[in-house]
Amino acid sequence: MSLDTVKNAESTPDQEQPYKELGLKDDEYARIREILGRRPTDAELAMYSVMWSEHCSYKSSKVHLKYFGETTTDEMREKMLAGIGENAGVVDIGDGWAITFKVESHNHPSYVEPYQGAATGVGGIVRDILAMGARPLAVMDPLRFGPADAPDTRRVLPGIVAGVGGYGNCLGLPNIGGEVVFDESYAGNPLVNALCVGAMRVEDLHLAHASGAGNKIILYGARTGLDGIGGVSVLASETFDDTAGKRKKLPSVQVGDPFTEKVLIECSLELFRQKLVVGIQDLGGAGLSCATSELASAGDGGMRVQLDRVPLRASGMTPAEVLSSESQERMCAVVRPEDVDAFMAVCAKWDVIATEIGEVTEGDRLVITWHDEVVVDVPPRTVAHEGPVYHRPIERPADQDALQADTPDRLPKPAREELLDLIKTMAASPNLASRQWVTQQYDRYVRGGTVLAQPADSGMIRIDEETHRGVALSTDCNGRYTKLDPYTGAKLALAEAYRNVATTGATPVAVTNCLNFGSPEDPAVMWQFEQAVKGLADGCAELGIPVTGGNVSFYNQTGATAILPTPVVGVLGVIDDVRRRIPTGIGAEAGETLLLLGETHEEFGGSEWAHVVHGHLGGLPPEVDLAREKLLAEVLVAGSRDGMLSAAHDLAEGGLAQALVETCLIGETGARVFLEGDLFTELFSESAGRVLVAVPRTEELRFTDMCTARGLPWRKVGVVDPESQALEVQGLGELSLAELREAWEGTLPALFD
Numbered sequence: 001m002s003l004d005t006v007k008n009a010e011s012t013p014d015q016e017q018p019y020k021e022l023g024l025k026d027d028e029y030a031r032i033r034e035i036l037g038r039r040p041t042d043a044e045l046a047m048y049s050v051m052w053s054e055h056c057s058y059k060s061s062k063v064h065l066k067y068f069g070e071t072t073t074d075e076m077r078e079k080m081l082a083g084i085g086e087n088a089g090v091v092d093i094g095d096g097w098a099i100t101f102k103v104e105s106h107n108h109p110s111y112v113e114p115y116q117g118a119a120t121g122v123g124g125i126v127r128d129i130l131a132m133g134a135r136p137l138a139v140m141d142p143l144r145f146g147p148a149d150a151p152d153t154r155r156v157l158p159g160i161v162a163g164v165g166g167y168g169n170c171l172g173l174p175n176i177g178g179e180v181v182f183d184e185s186y187a188g189n190p191l192v193n194a195l196c197v198g199a200m201r202v203e204d205l206h207l208a209h210a211s212g213a214g215n216k217i218i219l220y221g222a223r224t225g226l227d228g229i230g231g232v233s234v235l236a237s238e239t240f241d242d243t244a245g246k247r248k249k250l251p252s253v254q255v256g257d258p259f260t261e262k263v264l265i266e267c268s269l270e271l272f273r274q275k276l277v278v279g280i281q282d283l284g285g286a287g288l289s290c291a292t293s294e295l296a297s298a299g300d301g302g303m304r305v306q307l308d309r310v311p312l313r314a315s316g317m318t319p320a321e322v323l324s325s326e327s328q329e330r331m332c333a334v335v336r337p338e339d340v341d342a343f344m345a346v347c348a349k350w351d352v353i354a355t356e357i358g359e360v361t362e363g364d365r366l367v368i369t370w371h372d373e374v375v376v377d378v379p380p381r382t383v384a385h386e387g388p389v390y391h392r393p394i395e396r397p398a399d400q401d402a403l404q405a406d407t408p409d410r411l412p413k414p415a416r417e418e419l420l421d422l423i424k425t426m427a428a429s430p431n432l433a434s435r436q437w438v439t440q441q442y443d444r445y446v447r448g449g450t451v452l453a454q455p456a457d458s459g460m461i462r463i464d465e466e467t468h469r470g471v472a473l474s475t476d477c478n479g480r481y482t483k484l485d486p487y488t489g490a491k492l493a494l495a496e497a498y499r500n501v502a503t504t505g506a507t508p509v510a511v512t513n514c515l516n517f518g519s520p521e522d523p524a525v526m527w528q529f530e531q532a533v534k535g536l537a538d539g540c541a542e543l544g545i546p547v548t549g550g551n552v553s554f555y556n557q558t559g560a561t562a563i564l565p566t567p568v569v570g571v572l573g574v575i576d577d578v579r580r581r582i583p584t585g586i587g588a589e590a591g592e593t594l595l596l597l598g599e600t601h602e603e604f605g606g607s608e609w610a611h612v613v614h615g616h617l618g619g620l621p622p623e624v625d626l627a628r629e630k631l632l633a634e635v636l637v638a639g640s641r642d643g644m645l646s647a648a649h650d651l652a653e654g655g656l657a658q659a660l661v662e663t664c665l666i667g668e669t670g671a672r673v674f675l676e677g678d679l680f681t682e683l684f685s686e687s688a689g690r691v692l693v694a695v696p697r698t699e700e701l702r703f704t705d706m707c708t709a710r711g712l713p714w715r716k717v718g719v720v721d722p723e724s725q726a727l728e729v730q731g732l733g734e735l736s737l738a739e740l741r742e743a744w745e746g747t748l749p750a751l752f753d
Contacts, residue, residue, distance in 0.1 A: 003319075004042040006374045013039055022049035028388055035382050043307075043368065043375040046320035047383055050286040051293060054554050057387035060520035061552045064533045068547045071537040076546040079509065081205055087131040087282065088196075089548020090205060091510045093574045097463055098202045099471055100132040103142070103195035103514040103570045105553035110192040113253040114159025119167035120228075120254040121194040123261050123328050126171065127282035130265055131331070133206035133272050134198030137449060138461050139168050141178035141194055142475045142514070142568045146187030148430035148751050153182070156190050158752055164194070165441040170258035171265070174450045175442035176459025179475060179568075182430045188558040193514045193551075193568050197473055199463050204272055208281040210299035210334045210360050215278055217295075217305060218340070219288075220347050220354035221264050221330040223313035228254035228287070228326025260329040267350035268331060276343045279334035289323045289383070291332040292358075293366060296380035299334075302365045303380065305358035319370045334360065394530055395523035404484060406618030408604040413680050414613075420732050422613075423657045423683065424743045429612045432654045433747035434665075451578040455666055457500040457650055462578050470578035474500035474571055478653065479564030480606035481621035486528045490535030490567045491624045495688055496652050497571035498543060502633030503648045503691055505582045505640025506573030511540055513550035513569050518562025520554045528565040536567060542626040545571075580640050582648045585667025586694045586720050592646060593700050594671060594718035596656065597632060597707065598690030602681045608653045609684045628689045628712075635712050636691065644703040647694035656717075657683040659692045664727050665741055673718035674730040683729075694720060 002008070009015075019029040022045065032040050032048050040048065054060060068084060077083075081098055082090035088102035106121025122139055129136045141164045145153045168175050173196075210217065271277050279299065281291045288310070296303040307319050313327075335343050340356065347354035361367075366383070368376035397403075414422050426432055435454060444453035451470055452460035458474040476497040482489030494511065501508045513536060518525040540547055556563045575581060586592065604610055605619030639645040649663045664671055675682040695703050707714045721728070728734035 009041045043319040046324045047289040052387040059388045071541040087128045100134045101197040104551040109253040114156045115163040118160040118163030120256040122167040123256045124284040125194045125196040129196045129198035131282040133204045134200035136198040138176045144181045144186045144191035148182045167258045169443045176453040185563045209279040210295035215360040217358040223311045225313040267352045276339045283330035287325045293380045293383035296366045297384040302361040302363040305368045309357045319375045392526045393523040394526045397524040408610045427661045428743040434745040437748035456584045457503045468577045472501045472506035472573040477568045479566045482565040486531035487535035490532040491539040493569040494539040501573035502636045506575040508573045510572045511547045516553045516566040518557040532567045586647045588722040592720040593695045596717045607686045622688045644699040651690040655684045669722045670724035672728045
């Protein structure tokens with residue numbers, strides 16, 4: 001078969017091309033021809049198809065995502081060193097330190113091939129952090145699955161957990177937190193979101209741009225193979241076919257090699273230290289198509305690439321396949337000519353394959369040759385940044401009013417004598433049960449920097465050994481809340497992640513997000529998306545912290561059934577001294593006071609109780625008051641700084657009852673609780689803006705006076721009682737910690753061991 005070159009494309013304008021099979025619409029293909037003034041070559045068609053895919057181009061979400069920029073103030077931007085549009089967000093945390101963090105999705109590959117899909121999701125997000133010039137420090141994994149007892153969940157969950165753990169453990173990166181959520185809507189479409197956080201000195205920040213004519217383009221890392229071709233254009237940009245239970249098209253899922261990535265990390269960090277890199281881009285989705293077009297587009301000139309120089313691990317690959325391959329563990333660097341020898345020497349030291357494949361040129365064209373024949377000649381911005389932008393139809397779902405009107409008020413509530421058993425039943429339910437079966441497969445403490453990890457409210461990492469400065473991270477989202485009210489649901493996700501970070505004593509400073517939704521071709525889904533983006537952006541503006549970047553994952557549905565709208569929100573917090581962090585479990589000091597901060601109302605819409613006991617979803621989610629959340633965070637940080645708090649645990653799914661169970665079991669300490677009013681509401685309401693704290697008796701007056709002075713509601717709800725080894729609720733009786741532990745820790749092992 002003859003090579004399809006630019007010269008051949010000019011002379012054969014009527015040659016039919018498989019653009020529809022590559023995911024391009026008629027008008028998109030016509031626009032490519034208009035841009036080029038001819039038909040595209042096979043290689044150009046491959047580049048445009050992957051770069052104009054939903055996953056890479058954000059063509060359905062761009063018009064809504066710009067709202068983040070519109071609501072970000074100059075004050076919010078002050079600490080941001082890099083934001084939306086870069087490989088990852090970067091914030092200045094003081095003392096010359098910068099933190100970079102981001103969360104992304106690898107949902108569809110993880111359904112097709114659970115282990116490799118999850119593993120390469122971790123590998124990809126780690127390289128995003130590395131590409132900013134930072135050392136990756138820790139990972140997190142927000143996961144969502146179908147019903148816990150469903151056969152397909154038993155197929156995908158063990159493989160996904162093993163993939164996350166296998167890759168992260170081999171890299172030597174601790175997994176410090178995440179989520180595991182079960183819901184019918186995720187059946188056949190699990191969500192595998194991966195977060196990574198890294199640290200660097202402020203002056204070591206690197207950006208993805210190819211500047212300086214004559215500078216060399218060096219590809220280094222693993223060889224390029226056939227794995228993952230078409231992944232972002234097909235696998236991540238279409239829905240599942242509900243009749244076959246398989247993909248309409250099934251390209252290979254990427255295959256990861258964490259040991260190669262480990263060496264790549266150390267090699268890259270040495271290259272950065274020696275200042276041998278002008279610009280850098282990791283190769284993830286869309287492979288070389290993305291790396292070359294984005295580097296050239298963000299630079300001040302063009303680029304010429306000799307594609308036949310790319311080291312391959314498969315024979316007979318075409319230029320289109322080389323450009324589209326998503327083989328893992330690869331990076332693309334821009335290097336000054338005088339630094340090439342030193343660059344190659346560092347790569348040789350680490351036994352990393354490095355090949356000069358091109359150079360930065362004058363002008364504004366990306367030209368790619370294959371054995372001296374030109375196979376690509378395009379304006380790079382049209383590939384990387386000027387793809388189609390869709391104003392998709394938006395329509396509030398026809399059943400939204402009925403859904404909200406179906407309140408949980410009609411559901412029968414338990415009798416007083418049933419409440420103790422309900423505490424135990426709820427603690428054993430899949431969404432509230434201990435995640436130890438999952439987290440014990442992860443190394444949470446490798447490298448020695450982990451300060452807090454699951455089951456703490458937030459993960460925490462020490463950044464500076466001398467000053468003990470650290471950062472805390474939490475990810476959260478309740479898809480049922482977002483289904484009931486996408487705007488409020490997104491705010492609630494932000495509020496909980498923000499609160500979780502503050503509960504450890506850290507000050508929240510920045511946000512990342514992974515917006516997981518159904519098909520953008522469904523007007524109801526686009527309404528959910530628009531509302532969630534507005535809710536998250538408005539919420540960040542109210543709290544005064546910026547969104548630094550994130551990811552959009554559409555087409556998460558099987559046939560016509562979309563997942564619950566799931567805007568996962570990650571919040572980063574800073575703590576001056578990690579030795580002051582607040583633990584989640586109560587300690588063994590008898591008589592410490594348990595205080596409930598915040599107010600409890602009868603709010604059960606979307607609650608775990610309605611879901612577990614009645615299989616019900618309806619009504620409105622809890623109200624959210626971000627001014628109160630901000631005040632609560634300030635009080636918690638002050639309590640940490642001044643040594644007034646010995647434990648703290650936020651209230652979320654399962655309400656106060658679940659918080660009590662967890663804080664007692666994590667601390668291996670009993671408590672006596674006394675509540676007023678309707679005990680069912682007191683125990684199981686999911687009102688937002690609440691935290692349970694343990695206060696030493698010597699600090700109780702000082703702490704409560706501070707809360708009163710600042711206008712934060714508080715009330716005494718119990719005392720720590722280590723001798724009892726039980727959770728006693730006055731007027732109801734007690735549950736031994738042993739029986740609570742059996743209920744809380746037994747669920748996931750029984751399902752998946």
